Amino acid sequence: GAGVSQSPSNKVTEKGKDVELRCDPISGHTALYWYRQSLGQGLEFLIYFQGNSAPDKSGLPSDRFSAERTGGSVSTLTIQRTQQEDSAVYLCASSLAPAGGGNTIYFGEGSWLTVV
């Protein structure tokens, strides 16, 4: 596609439920990133994929958070047993090659998660 696509754009869920957030990166982009942005805060790194592998998952805040990527394309971020502090915008980004080479990353519009 032309840009990074994320779904759902908005999600309201009850505390304790599981949620899945989907990201479809720009076609041909091998690197994929998940970030989280809470209200009025900066971007918090969660996980980085190169192809289907996740060499850096250091930002996942707890074992309730997991992510996978299949076919070197679509990625899913899963949050189990959601808590109110999980409420944030979850931003997916992709780049042609890893950011370590100075490659630019491009963001999707985000999935706004509200846990009530």
Next chain:
Amino acid sequence: QKEVEQNSGPLSVPEGAIASLNCTYSDRGSQSFFWYRQYSGKSPELIMFIYSNGDKEDGRFTAQLNKASQYVSLLIRDSQPSDSATYLCAVNMKGNNRLAFGKGNQVVVIP
């Protein structure tokens, strides 16, 4: 020390003036530096990137990098109301494949 720091509070500038934003980073080995603009309720969009010491100009935007001082700045000349947004500084550290972001600086251009 935070990886990327943007300490200034909201910046108000009159239309047509220069807005100056500053960013410092902790890792001396950092190699590439980015400025993103984020409108309220929207995702970040890339404005500029810079890899080498000195200035890089693109239209009304100028990025300045000083690796010795671990400092990168963004100047917005002839500020327009459409420049009102939050500006995020991002740094790629050596040996790392992610971007570390600062908290951002809000700019308000007053007509």
